[in-house]
Amino acid sequence: MGFFKLLSSPQYERLPTNALHPKSRFTLNKSLLMYGMYGVLGISTYTAIVLWCSHFFTKKPYSYLDNFEHINNIPLVRDERHWSSSSSAVFSSLYSDSFALAVAVLGHSIRRANVSASMILPYIETQVSSKALCIAQSVGWKTHPVGLIAPPRDGEDMATPRFRDQYTKLNIWKLGEELGFNSAVYMDADTLVLRNFDELFHFPWEFGAGLDVFPTKDARGFSINFNAGVLVFRPSQSTFEDMKSKLETSNFPLAHAEQSFLNAYFGGKSVRLPFAYNANMVIKQRSRELWAELTKETRILHYTLVKPFWHNKMPEEMILTPEELQALAETTETRDGGLYREEIRLWSNAFDRMMEDQGDAINACY
Ligand SMILES: *[C@@H]1O[C@H](CO)[C@@H](O)[C@H](O)[C@H]1NC(C)=O
Numbered sequence: 001m002g003f004f005k006l007l008s009s010p011q012y013e014r015l016p017t018n019a020l021h022p023k024s025r026f027t028l029n030k031s032l033l034m035y036g037m038y039g040v041l042g043i044s045t046y047t048a049i050v051l052w053c054s055h056f057f058t059k060k061p062y063s064y065l066d067n068f069e070h071i072n073n074i075p076l077v078r079d080e081r082h083w084s085s086s087s088s089a090v091f092s093s094l095y096s097d098s099f100a101l102a103v104a105v106l107g108h109s110i111r112r113a114n115v116s117a118s119m120i121l122p123y124i125e126t127q128v129s130s131k132a133l134c135i136a137q138s139v140g141w142k143t144h145p146v147g148l149i150a151p152p153r154d155g156e157d158m159a160t161p162r163f164r165d166q167y168t169k170l171n172i173w174k175l176g177e178e179l180g181f182n183s184a185v186y187m188d189a190d191t192l193v194l195r196n197f198d199e200l201f202h203f204p205w206e207f208g209a210g211l212d213v214f215p216t217k218d219a220r221g222f223s224i225n226f227n228a229g230v231l232v233f234r235p236s237q238s239t240f241e242d243m244k245s246k247l248e249t250s251n252f253p254l255a256h257a258e259q260s261f262l263n264a265y266f267g268g269k270s271v272r273l274p275f276a277y278n279a280n281m282v283i284k285q286r287s288r289e290l291w292a293e294l295t296k297e298t299r300i301l302h303y304t305l306v307k308p309f310w311h312n313k314m315p316e317e318m319i320l321t322p323e324e325l326q327a328l329a330e331t332t333e334t335r336d337g338g339l340y341r342e343e344i345r346l347w348s349n350a351f352d353r354m355m356e357d358q359g360d361a362i363n364a365c366y
Contacts, residue, residue: 061219061220061223062253064225064252064260064263064264064267065224065267065268067251067252067264068267068268069250069251069252069264071246071250071264071265072242072265072266072268072269073242074206074236074239074242074269075206076205076206076269077204077205077206078182078204078205078206078234087118087180087181087182087183088116088117088118088181088182088183088184088185088201089117089118089119089120089176089179089181089183089184089185089235090110090115090117090118090119090120090184090185090186090187091120091121091122091172091175091176091184091185091186091187092106092107092119092121092141092186092187092188092189092191093121093122093123093168093169093172093186093188093189094121094122094123094124094128094132094133094136094143094189095123095124095127095128095165095168096127096128096165096316096317097127097128097129097131097132097316097317097318097319098310098314098315098316098317098318098319099189099190099309099310100128100131100132100133100135100136100319101135101309101319101320101325101351102189102190102307102309102310103121103136103141103189104135104136104138104139104141104354104358104362105192105309105347105350105351105354106187106189106191106192106193107119107121107136107139107140107141108139108140108350108353108354108357108358109192109193109194109350110193111139111140112193112350112353113193113194113195113196113197113299114196115193115196115197115198116198117184117185117198117201118142118179118181119140119141119142120141120142120144120172120175120176120179120181121136121141121142121143121144122143122144122145122146122168122171122172122175123136123143123144123145123146124145124146124147124148124165124168125145125146125147126148127148127165127316129317129319131319131365131366132319134364134365135319135362135365138358138361138362138365139354139358144175144179146168146171146175147168147171148165148168149167149168149170149171149244149247150164150167151163151164151166151167151254151257152167152247152248152254152261153248153254156254157253157254157255158254158255158257159255159256159257163256163257164257166257166258166259167247167257167258167261169186169228169258170240170243170244170258171240172184172186172233172235173233173234173235173236173237173239173240173243174235174237174240174241175235176233176235176236177235177236177237177240178237179235181235182234182235183200183201183202183203183232183234183235184201184232184233184234184235185197185200185201185230185231185232185233186230186231186232186233187229187230187300188228188229188230188302190229190302190303190304190307190309190310191229191230191278191300191301191302191303192300192301192303192346192347192350193299193300193301194298194299194300194301194346195297195298195299196299197277197299197300200232200273200277203232203271205232205269205271206233206234206239206266206269207231207232207233207234207266207269207270207271208231208232208233208270208271208272208273209226209227209228209230209231209232209262209266209270209272209273209278210226210227210229210230210272210273210274210275210277210278210280211223211224211225211226211227211272211275212225212226212227212259212280213227213280213282213283213286214282215282215285215286215305216285216286221286222286225263225267226259226262226263226266226267226270226272227259227278227280227302228258228259228262228263229278229280229302229304230273230277230278230300230302231262232271232273243261243265246265247261250264250265251264252264274297275290275294276294276297276298276299276300277299277300278300278302279291279294279295279298279299279300279301279302280302280304281301281302281303281304281305281306281340281343282304282305284339284340284343285305285336285339301343301346303343303347305336305340306332306335306336306340306344307332308328308329308332308333308344308347308348309325309328309329309347309351310328311328311332319366321366322351322355322359322362322363325351326348326351329344329347329348329351330348332344333345
């Protein structure tokens with residue numbers, strides 16, 4: 001009877017908060033309690049010693065928040081009342097020919113996901129050929145030349161020379177306002193769109209990005225700093241000028257280029273995007289469970305650890321033929337014991353679909 005009563009009227013049952021409470025359903029043997037306390041004391045002392053040692057012997061990851069510098073006066077939320085009309089854009093960037101086909105596949109994936117926004121591609125005029133521009137334009141990118149923004153302090157301390165072009169990304173704030181956009185999403189050329197993300201254009205805040213994740217052997221793990229591969233931002237000439245004026249003078253680690261600067265600038269004000277908007281392949285290496293969960297909803301996949309279209313010995317001015325590219329993607333599938341095979345195949349399939357739809361236009365660029 002009691003069982004049926006319980007079913008028909010579920011009772012609110014308090015969670016046990018204190019095992020020694022007189023009304024507790026559990027009774028504790030006193031000597032057991034003593035041994036338990038000695039045990040806890042021993043474990044705590046041991047833990048304290050280990051923590052004390054590790055405090056002195058391990059290098060803490062840099063924290064933008066512990067090193068906070070007041071350099072950003074931009075309000076958290078944009079006052080939308082003054083907007084003439086809402087117009088949205090997706091930005092990427094092209095700094096060398098070797099990423100031309102990647103940015104084309106990205107553009108095609110944006111259109112296939114029915115993302116409604118304009119597609120704007122800033123490129124560094126002196127480093128990108130007309131052939132590369134032609135390929136990008138074939139899938140709908142509107143290309144705009146921008147000047148290179150030199151790294152602060154002449155590029156000292158940069159992790160790789162490849163990062164020297166990365167500060168040029170900041171131009172999206174300026175170009176975005178010049179072209180009349182109110183809300184925008186930026187994606188690195190090594191990303192692929194799997195699902196529509198139009199909701200990002202209704203983002204009320206100034207800035208958002210997904211958190212960064214480091215490979216398994218890196219103690220930083222899941223970081224609270226953001227990854228700059230996907231950004232939601234408000235185009236603004238004045239934000240651009242403000243950031244640029246602070247590049248040389250603010251004190252941030254220079255190794256990771258614009259990503260570090262953006263963390264220093266927006267770190268205290270950025271809104272965290274779910275991982276589905278910047279599904280960094282490092283997550284797959286750290287947690288197959290989280291990755292499996294993500295794949296059901298991923299909007300933007302980020303090819304950080306392996307790039308099906310690029311390898312680090314590829315000259316910057318090289319544009320592979322479609323056949324060479326397919327061969328490279330197939331080789332990449334076997335990397336890390338085939339861990340990323342599925343993701344590489346998603347990219348190869350997106351490439352095939354692009355060639356089906358726009359192959360004639362793309363082949364005419366060669
Ligand atoms: C995009 O729109 C077309 C035409 O309305 C539709 O057939 C297609 O299923 C849509 N694709 C996605 C991914 O929503």
